[in-house]
Amino acid sequence: MTVRITVVNTLNNSSIRMELEPYESVEDIVDTAAEYWGKDAGAYVLRKGSKLLNRGQTVDEINLSEDDVIELIPDPEGGF
Amino acid sequence: MKAREYDTDRFDRMRRIPWLDVDAFHRARCLVVGAGALGNEVVKNMVLAGFRDITVIDMDGIVASNLSRCVFFRDSDDESTPKAEVLASRASELDPDVRITPIVSKVQDLENWDCDVILGCLDNISARLHVNSHAMYHKVPYIDGATDGFRGKVQVVLPGGPCLECSMNKSHMNVMDQRFSCTGNSMMYVPKTASEITTTSIIAAIQVREAMKIISGKPDTCLRNVMYYDGLSGTMQDYELSVGRGCPNHEEISE
Numbered sequence: 001m002t003v004r005i006t007v008v009n010t011l012n013n014s015s016i017r018m019e020l021e022p023y024e025s026v027e028d029i030v031d032t033a034a035e036y037w038g039k040d041a042g043a044y045v046l047r048k049g050s051k052l053l054n055r056g057q058t059v060d061e062i063n064l065s066e067d068d069v070i071e072l073i074p075d076p077e078g079g080f
Numbered sequence: 081m082k083a084r085e086y087d088t089d090r091f092d093r094m095r096r097i098p099w100l101d102v103d104a105f106h107r108a109r110c111l112v113v114g115a116g117a118l119g120n121e122v123v124k125n126m127v128l129a130g131f132r133d134i135t136v137i138d139m140d141g142i143v144a145s146n147l148s149r150c151v152f153f154r155d156s157d158d159e160s161t162p163k164a165e166v167l168a169s170r171a172s173e174l175d176p177d178v179r180i181t182p183i184v185s186k187v188q189d190l191e192n193w194d195c196d197v198i199l200g201c202l203d204n205i206s207a208r209l210h211v212n213s214h215a216m217y218h219k220v221p222y223i224d225g226a227t228d229g230f231r232g233k234v235q236v237v238l239p240g241g242p243c244l245e246c247s248m249n250k251s252h253m254n255v256m257d258q259r260f261s262c263t264g265n266s267m268m269y270v271p272k273t274a275s276e277i278t279t280t281s282i283i284a285a286i287q288v289r290e291a292m293k294i295i296s297g298k299p300d301t302c303l304r305n306v307m308y309y310d311g312l313s314g315t316m317q318d319y320e321l322s323v324g325r326g327c328p329n330h331e332e333i334s335e
Contacts, residue, residue, distance in 0.1 A: 030249050043205065043252040047319055052306060055249035056325040073308060075252070076228035078273030079280075080116030080146075080203040 003059065005068045007033045007046075015069075022060035026053040033072050043075040090175070091130050101296040105130040106177075108295045109194070111220075112136045113187050113211050114201030115163035117149035117275055118225050121284030122199050123167055124151055127174045129292060134171075137183040137190055138164040149277045187211060193218045197291050200224035201284070204270045205248075205256050212237065212244040216329040221294050225283045229274035230311035232283035236290050236302045246324035247306060279311045 001022065007029065008015045016036055018029065026046055034044060046053045048070045053062055064070075086092045091102045110131050112122055115138035126134055141159035142150075152170040153163070164182035172180050183190065187207050193214050200222060202208050208224060215222035219239040226233045237243045259268045286307065293301050305321040323330050 027249050030251055034251055043248070043255050045247055045249070050318070050320055052247055052319045052321045054246060054322060054324040074228065074231065075247075076226040076231050076233050076273075077205055077208070077255070078203050078227045078275055079114060079118040079201050079225060079283075080140075080273075080275070 003064050003066050005064055005070060008069060008071045009037055010071050010073050020059045020064065022058065024059050025055065026057050027055040043077060045073050045075050047071050047073055099296055099298060100292065102130045104295050106132045108133065108196045110134045111195040111198045112201060113198065114138055115167040116146065116201065116203065117280045118201035118284050120150040120152050120167060121281050122201055122287055123171045125285055125288040127171050127178050129288060132178045135181045135183060136164045136167055137185060137187055139184060139186045142166060149275060149280050193220065195220055197294055198222045199287050199291060203273065204259065204268065205252050206268060208244055213329055216243050223287045223290050225287045227275055227279050227283050230279050232279050232309040233306060234283055234286045235306045238299055242305050242321040242323045243327065243329050245329055246327045247321050282309060
């Protein structure tokens with residue numbers, strides 16, 4: 001069943017609504033959100049509650065339900 | 081007993097933390113990958129904490145822009161001075177009993193991964209994945225640190241547990257592709273990331289704290305599994321991670 005969720009960009013607190021099918025993956029969500037916010041320069045991860053989501057997990061597997069909120073977090077890579 | 085004998089032991093105050101195994105720190109063989117901002121802070125903390133067998137690998141020389149974050153580098157150092165050698169030499173001054181072995185090389189050329197813990201102080205995903213895969217293969221705990229301005233991250237990878245690659249997705253691969261496509265396949269362009277010392281210090285301190293837990297035989301108390309730090313709001317949050325389906329480092333587990 002199709003679910004509508006909110007994805008929050010933690011860098012600026014803006015959000016988008018996304019309509020997802022049960023078979024769609026975390027990777028699909030990251031791709032769509034990154035495309036929407038024009039994020040081609042960095043790496044990002046998604047979190048739901050206290051869990052980071054794996055790229056291969058599907059909407060069904062992570063139990064996303066209507067009006068759930070997940071967050072897009074920038075993944076730092078510097079250190080020098 | 082002599083008066084104030086407790087003040088003659090360098091590690092007396094640490095020994096008052098019952099579970100902290102300072103003698104194990106002395107014996108532990110540690111590999112620090114990267115001798116830049118995080119590498120300087122990590123090695124400083126490790127030497128002060130009593131780690132005495134440290135190998136540092138880095139291929140770069142010192143440039144002026146390192147000086148705002150690297151406690152062991154000086155104005156008199158230049159690009160002909162390898163970071164790993166300077167770091168090893170100056171950090172050794174903190175404790176005459178420490179042995180720091182510098183290796184001036186790319187981590188991709190490192191052959192000896194025989195150690196008890198690896199601390200990642202790198203600046204690119206490609207090198208991180210390389211270290212991650214070797215740590216997983218050799219079953220060595222790997223503590224990776226990363227920063228970007230006032231934000232930072234520490235991930236603890238324990239043998240058999242979720243690894244760096246488990247948390248990555250196509251956005252990480254896109255970043256890697258962009259870096260290689262800029263300069264051809266044999267080279268990699270690493271853009272300069274925003275960085276300042278307070279976030280660097282915090283991330284490095286947490287990395288060493290996690291190493292202290294592991295070497296003291298308390299890996300169960302390590303952060304699970306990824307800690308994100310935001311210096312602007314002053315918050316840090318741990319997030320759980322599961323083993324990624326299809327992660328090449330967990331093929332036996334995934335299948």
